[in-house]
Amino acid sequence: MVTLLDLTPRTVASDRLSTLPVVVIGAGPIGLAAAANLAERGIDVMILEAGERVAASVQRWGHTRLFSPWRHLVDPASRRLLEASGWAMPTEGRAPTGQEFVDDYLVPLAELPEIGSRIRFASRVIAVSREGMDRTRTAGRAQAPFLLRIQRADGQVEEQTARAVIDASGTYSTPNPLASSGLIPLGFDGVADRVLHALPDVLGADRERFAGRHTVVVGAGHSAANTLIALGKLVRDEPGTQATWVIRNPSAIRVSSSPDDELPDRAKLGTRTDRLVASGAVAVVDSFEISGLEPSGDGIRIVGTRRGEPGMVEADLVVNATGFRPDLDMLREIRLELDDIVEAPKRLAPLIDPNVHSCGTVEPHGFRELTHPEPGFFVVGMKSYGRAPTFLLATGYEQVRSVTAWLDGDLPSAAQVALTLPATGVCSTGDATGSSCCS
Template sequence: MTLLDLTPRTVVTDRLATLPVVIIGAGPIGLAAAANLVERGIDFTILESGQKAASSIRLWGHTRLFSPWRHLIDPASRRLLEAAGWTAPADDGRAPAGQELVDDYLAPLASLPQIRSRIRFGTRVVAVSREGMDRTRTAGRDTTPFLIRVQTEEGLGELTGRAVIDASGTYGSPNPLSSSGLDPLGTSAVNGAVLHALPDVLGTERERFAGRHTTVVGAGHSAANTLIALAELATTEPDTRVTWLIRNASAIRVSSSADDELADRARLGSRVDQLVDAGIIEKIDSFEIATLEPHGDGIRLIGTRRGDPATHDTDLAVGATGFRPDLGMLREIRLQLDDIVEAPIRLAPLIDPNLHSCGTVAPHGFDELRHPEAGFFVVGMKSYGRAPTFLLATGYEQVRSVVAWLDGDMRAATEVQLTLPATGVCSTDLGSGSTCCS
């Protein structure tokens, strides 16, 4: 039996040592965790709900990130790939689109034999618990394997693991349009008219938007990307109208800043400002949505504006109001989350968007990410809860530290180092925007 001298104390029994570390999600952070585990010779299994790696990024692959390549490649993953003959994309300071990130980096990483052999595609995690224990049982808990229940085409199944790294992200859990945090009344009656963030306006979904009035709801950079695409569509498709609706008086998250080292993001904010000033995008501020209802072939948004009753009619609404973690599958896990942003309680003060931007978040690792459930970690965007200030480089350092902790290497686990780009203005009203750093 091997004893890891950690806090909280975790005992790895002979049986636990035979079980893999279970990684939830084959996105960039989950794959980075796998690469670190490969380097340390620790067995693992990746559970991915999609049929390919990075399935969420593929959905918004037409969208350009803000970070250049030097901030997008995990060091352990780079070492594995280069040992297999891979050449990194040229770092010319340009930020790639999501699909480029997949094609040039994540897909090759997931295809490495030592990683691909451990990925289970088409496997959605529906619950995590301890084998034979709900969250109320304490005796022997830390030495009991994790039980992961999954849904596949064959039905429900279960597997066990010595530890769990939840890197499932938040893209599949968007915030609602309502400022209350609840779905607006009437949402079920207009579902077809309310679309997920970052639709492919100029590509596969062009016909849906051409010649129609689309209202983008949200104050973040996901909203800005969609607004710019819609404005471009309006130059070639007659009767295409674009409205930007925000609940605050201004949208600081998409304001350009001379201090922003992520030049692509600064240009994004400048471009939206220009389109608003030119009248191509109509901007409606201070609008609080409470109710949705069908209106002709479109949708009516009902709420208040500066305290007075207000309505807004449109054909389509794009919800770019940010994301939140799916915590339902973790109900039997002992979590310790911040009351406000739903991040691990030690991490939350470091990422509070009322105080921090992407570039001012302090380096952090296993200690800030741990929960009362020993051996369980939420990492990546999901670890940030509802805070919209995540950078991939931050997630890579998270999993490096967590994997070192799992290996009993406390020196490496605690030597957390991270250099982030200065990002200018990034934070503002919590929950009204979307992920501003990528």
């Protein structure tokens, strides 16, 4: 049986509901773009950011350069607000690093009075529900305010009500586990201090930790490739440094070079990785299925199977570059309609299937594809893609433009979705923001 959803913007039935803000979860590029679109429409907004600064997740991989040039990285509504304050776009054809992206765009955007005054930092959303009702209660649901439970940096917990919620919290803080089963590997707690998040700053802040040591990089995406390229330089410059690449498939197709790659910079990344492997600077262990981790002196032992036989790899450190997944625990009381495989909104999932699409071939989409059975609740940005690694910043900007138009009752604008970008040159270095190829 197919259930048809009413996608018509609803007139607010409650005077109280109309006085509440739209709450945006996350002050990264998509969350700030949502806030800019809401501000342009005169809709009250509150932005809740778990970190203590703007785009805290982006700043963790700020040393990494994006594939995309500036002209593809700035949200149109945000640009209008910024230029009205005297801001000028950086050199449009140049691709910035993550930190430059933050410093030269996101920080100035967050400092605008209409945006900055609405951000609450160190405010982690730990649950979203409806005031006075769990997910099983239907009567009066659409008229009940959303209720967000927030944990502050000092551990205090408070609640905030909202007329609508836009979840732009991303996926960078929730990496896929190392085990091939999708579960946390057996023994992980005993060696957690030797397992690092994707895209460490190998040649900068983290150099001393990697120099002269053996690092295993697990994962077949572009964040793995970036880390391996940095380790390759360290192998050359720092005696005793070793790098091993562990993948569970026979080859890392996603980072292999190809002359007809739709993204030239992505092809260069694959070429550089191929050369490191060919030169012996990076050893490859393919077809390895990880099941557990064990301490090995001051290092770590990865145990599993390779082509059906027991196997193990020993190292000093492991970098987990296996991709990311959405945090759905915080949404247990929200009525979601998710695809069974990629955990994206069901109407969006066919458009972003990584077996069919790359970031350059995903069609523009908006509120219709992002709608859940919970009226007024939307997941946007990288989190809306679930486990699919094909997200594009420009696509996320169009998502929030459409969603905010719908919240404003402007159905014609909300329904008219389009991207004017070419199919090439618009992706970042990769898993950096929760994606294997795009920012």
